[in-house]
Amino acid sequence: MGEQARQLSRERVLEAAVGIADAHGLGALTMRSLAAELNAKPMSLYHYIRNKDELLDALVDRVFAEIELPEVGGDWRAEVRRRSVSARTVLARHPWALALVETRTNPGPATLRHHDAMLGVLRAGGFSLPMTAHAYAIVDAYVFGFVLQEASLPFDSADSANAVADSIMEGFASGDYPHLVEFATQHVQQPGYHFGGQFEFGLDLILDALAVHHGASHPSSIRPENGVPQPPGRSR
Amino acid sequence: MGEQARQLSRERVLEAAVGIADAHGLGALTMRSLAAELNAKPMSLYHYIRNKDELLDALVDRVFAEIELPEVGGDWRAEVRRRSVSARTVLARHPWALALVETRTNPGPATLRHHDAMLGVLRAGGFSLPMTAHAYAIVDAYVFGFVLQEASLPFDSADSANAVADSIMEGFASGDYPHLVEFATQHVQQPGYHFGGQFEFGLDLILDALAVHHGASHPSSIRPENGVPQPPGRSR
DNA sequence: CAAGCGTATCGTACTTAGTACCACTTACTT
DNA sequence: AAGTAAGTGGTACTAAGTACGATACGCTTG
The missing domain is CATH 1.10.10.60 (Homeodomain-like)
Structure with a gap:
């Protein structure tokens, strides 16, 4: 250049x-x-x-560094949500990163800082150690898994189903996959469909469920504010 | 041999x-x-x-074939749970498979049959098409993500933290990662700890949450509690 | 039974990639 | 100016995927 x-x-x-x-x-x-x-x-x-392996390790850490850190004092739900959305955005920007995360198991400083911050908000938010472990595992499984799915979508948008359609269509025509057909034609190929849009729905569902379990195994601890049911309202 | x-x-x-x-x-x-x-x-x-790519595609399909199919008529929660546990077991048996899933986007017959069955139980279980999409995406994101995490654990059990500990320990000693330290020493390195044990907890949490949304035609309108953005600023 | 043919197997060799080894070049020190 | 360390690159070896035939083997068919 x-x-x-x-x-x-x-x-x-x-x-x-x-x-x-x-x-x-x-x-x-x-x-x-x-x-x-x-x-x-x-x-x-x-x-x-040193060698290509080290290069790849460094790249992973670089990607982690791009993810917004949750603020340790803040509302755990809001902070975890923000960083999860950020994590997905970053991983979508660098789709190759996920493949690396899978292989390279030498966390760099940014990665460690990241984990530390996540554990920090959850603990500060009142989660017991075991519940912190659960919460972190669930949220990250969801975030990483979602990105993984996005990466391996046969049909990544309503139209690009063409290339892959070949092998699928055999079975489609033969009626082997009735539910897939319904799903593809009635849902996926519908105008506004976008897989990625489902991310926040699932994230909120999980965060809500975690909020319910909040403080479990700490019978004494009371949940200050968001234990009170909010007036039901739309999410956006 | x-x-x-x-x-x-x-x-x-x-x-x-x-x-x-x-x-x-x-x-x-x-x-x-x-x-x-x-x-x-x-x-x-x-x-x-034909070539190595095709070989890898075939391997992915082979792994999918090992996963127990949900029974389309049965109780959706039980069936989805069973196949999810099976999926994790299978993927743990073939840790390399996940890396392939990520790259290869040519689903084989077993893979398609699998997707079809999953969509089938959910639809038969009374989920609307959009909610089926959500549910499937969430469950699979969790399952795959969990396996992904298992694969990339720096410390995969209480003791084997040694090798990786090098780079971590610098920061540990320096007090850079207080929460990681607490987590590692007070939780991970504790006798009975086993990351994999968390799988079913999270799975049930997610399935329970999905059950709440069950049958919703317009999912986002029935967030049970605290789905409303909290006023920012106040925290503990 | 011999001739012919398709299928399965493999020998050779070309290409791309990681990287060891060592030479060269440059910039900074004294 | 000379020495030295840091940066750069030429050459070449190895591993891996695979194209291009050649061969071998078994089964028909005359």
């Missing part, structure tokens, strides 16, 4: 790596392509990165 | 591929290692498989 190689740096290397992965997918991120992007030769990168 | 090469077959190839992935991980599954396992030469495999 620029003219010729300004001084390399770990920062520039990582930045370029994210750029390549965002633009062309993880598969396109090779040491060679990365070097080319930086107007350098492959081996030069090894001065800033 | 065996003596010499019995006749190859697609079945044998896939079986061997699953075996290698189970035993040594996806990374160890190469056309060459697969051929070796079958006492054959790499190129022989291409008579049963």
Whole structure:
């Protein structure tokens, strides 16, 4: 892009790596392509990165760093919600990241800071240790799982069902998958459909359910404000 | 293992591929290692498989085939629960499968049958189409997400925290991650702790919440409690 | 039974990717 | 100016996917 190689740096290397992965997918991120992007030769990168594995670890941490941290003193529900929405947004921006999270198990500082903050809001919000564990596990399973599903959708929007439709359509025509057919034609292919829109519904459902369990195994603890049923209202 | 090469077959190839992935991980599954396992030469495999991508697609479908199908007529909650527990069990048995699900977006027959059955129980259970979509998305996000987390745990049990502990411990000592420390020492490293045990708790929590929304035609209008944005600012 | 043919198997070799090894170049120090 | 360390890159080895045929084997059909 620029003219010729300004001084390399770990920062520039990582930045370029994210750029390549965002633009062309993880598969396109090779040491060679990365070097080319930086107007350098492959081996030069090894001065800033031990090997490709370490590079990938660093990328994961970089993505985690983009997620909004929950504020530890704040209302747990609002804070967890905000960071969960942010997490999904970030992961949608870097779809390749999820594949990495799965493999790389060396959390970097941003990742640890993130976990710490999440545990922090929940504890400060009055959750017992075991309930904190449950809540965190459930919320994150949902967030990551949702993104995972988005990534592996056969039909990611109402129209792009075409390519995949081939193999499906055999079965469709044969009546093997009646419910899938109903679902696809009556729901998915309907005008306003957008899978991603379901995210917040599920998130709220889970947060509400957690609120009910709030403080469990801490019989003494009382839930200050949002234990009181709010007047029923629409969510938005 | 065996003596010499019995006749190859697609079945044998896939079986061997699953075996290698189970035993040594996806990374160890190469056309060459697969051929070796079958006492054959790499190129022989291409008579049963178009290319490696197709092989991976087939493996995903094979894993889906192992998951217990919900029975379409039965009690939706019980059936969804049973298949969800089964799904987690299967995915835990083949940890590499999740990574594939993420990439491969060509559902095979078993996968489609699976989706169809899930949609079927929910519809038969009285869920509206939109609520079916929500319910399925939420449950599967949770199931897949939970497995994903299990796969990427830095500390997967009370003791094996050692290897990873290096990078973490810097921060631990420095007091950067107080809540992580509390969590690790007071909860994770406690005798009976086992992350996987949390699965059913969360699953039930979600199913209960879905039961509340059961049959809603316009889901967002019946949030049970505290679905209203709280006035910001006041917190403890 | 021989000739012919389709299917299964494999030998060879090309391509892409990660990276070890070492040489060179440059910039900063003294 | 000379020495040194840090940065850069050329070459080449290895692993993996797979294209392109060639061969081998068994089963028909004359």
